[in-house]
Amino acid sequence: MSIAKINIYRALKTNLRFFLTYSFLLIALGGTISAQNQARKMIPSGRNAERIVSAEALERQVEFLTDTLIRGRETGTPGANEAAFWIARQLKLAGLMPMGSTWGHSFPFGKASGHNILGFLPGKRQGAKEMYVIVSAHYDSHGIIEGTLYPGADSNASGVVAMVNLARMFSKMKELGRSYGKNIIFAGLDAREKNSLGAEALWSEIEEGRLKDPLSGETITPSKVYSTVVLDILGSTLSPLQRGRKDYLIMLSNGQFTYDLKRANENPGLGLDLGFDYYGSPNFTEMFHSKVGDQKVFTKEGTMCVVFTSGITMKTNKVEDDYLSLNYEIFKRRIFLIFHWLTKIL
Numbered sequence: 001m002s003i004a005k006i007n008i009y010r011a012l013k014t015n016l017r018f019f020l021t022y023s024f025l026l027i028a029l030g031g032t033i034s035a036q037n038q039a040r041k042m043i044p045s046g047r048n049a050e051r052i053v054s055a056e057a058l059e060r061q062v063e064f065l066t067d068t069l070i071r072g073r074e075t076g077t078p079g080a081n082e083a084a085f086w087i088a089r090q091l092k093l094a095g096l097m098p099m100g101s102t103w104g105h106s107f108p109f110g111k112a113s114g115h116n117i118l119g120f121l122p123g124k125r126q127g128a129k130e131m132y133v134i135v136s137a138h139y140d141s142h143g144i145i146e147g148t149l150y151p152g153a154d155s156n157a158s159g160v161v162a163m164v165n166l167a168r169m170f171s172k173m174k175e176l177g178r179s180y181g182k183n184i185i186f187a188g189l190d191a192r193e194k195n196s197l198g199a200e201a202l203w204s205e206i207e208e209g210r211l212k213d214p215l216s217g218e219t220i221t222p223s224k225v226y227s228t229v230v231l232d233i234l235g236s237t238l239s240p241l242q243r244g245r246k247d248y249l250i251m252l253s254n255g256q257f258t259y260d261l262k263r264a265n266e267n268p269g270l271g272l273d274l275g276f277d278y279y280g281s282p283n284f285t286e287m288f289h290s291k292v293g294d295q296k297v298f299t300k301e302g303t304m305c306v307v308f309t310s311g312i313t314m315k316t317n318k319v320e321d322d323y324l325s326l327n328y329e330i331f332k333r334r335i336f337l338i339f340h341w342l343t344k345i346l
Contacts, residue, residue: 074143
């Protein structure tokens with residue numbers, strides 16, 4: 001073989017080796033990039049959770065809780081018990097776990113009993129590092145006074161409906177493979193109108209070591225409660241922060257988590273008018289965050305507490321507070337915003 005032919009052969013061999021090596025690297029890198037892209041695609045969007053909630057369904061749920069058969073949900077009455085059963089059914093249908101052998105956690109109230117309904121959604125299991133966020137809404141109202149029914153739609157069937165739909169949304173995300181760093185306890189609390197005896201009973205369970213993680217059996221101590229969230233009066237648009245802006249929401253948190261809510265509010269379709277005090281009044285802000293309602297129980301124990309509300313209106317705690325008085329499209333957007341906010345703190 002001539003020297004010219006040998007040189008041509010060597011050049012072809014070198015080029016072939018380079019081509020094969022380059023091709024292998026492209027395939028390997030392409031596989032890595034593809035795997036990374038698939039990993040990104042595997043994280044489900046919160047839009048999946050939004051799709052399971054509709055304004056029409058929210059209206060039907062509030063209508064049920066304010067029906068004459070429920071008779072105003074006063075603590076200790078058959079109507080309040082029916083509301084408690086309904087909450088338990090909703091949490092069970094959402095795929096949550098009861099915290100103990102039953103959904104109901106009873107506490108004494110005079111000669112009767114009150115009932116807190118607790119459901120559990122686990123996050124990533126981290127053993128001794130487990131933390132918990134409690135999302136609560138009181139379901140009791142004023143019942144029937146002197147023969148007149150007080151439906152309690154905004155106060156607080158709206159908060160209860162928001163709570164059970166948030167449970168459904170987070171359960172849907174878990175079903176799709178999304179996992180959050182903290183566990184969520186969804187709590188339908190009784191006896192808010194009886195000096196927040198239900199919230200007191202829940203916190204007593206935690207302080208006394210009687211509330212257990214249903215998966216590990218470990219005691220949930222106060223130090224493991226990362227934050228409490230109170231949903232109270234969420235469906236009306238009658239007390240806007242600014243004239244002409246029905247799409248608003250108030251978060252009272254003593255300055256905690258405001259950045260997270262603003263970030264969550266950037267999600268498509270949201271953009272609500274946000275308030276971080278109670279209509280500009282420091283005194284009312286302090287009162288509604290830590291002096292009244294179930295939040296007073298949590299804040300006095302030093303835990304971080306966030307209150308979401310659309311504000312007291314001229315219909316609050318009156319006979320006119322019926323299911324027809326709420327704005328369900330805005331109510332839905334408020335639920336979506338709270339959902340996206342929670343995803344940021346979990």
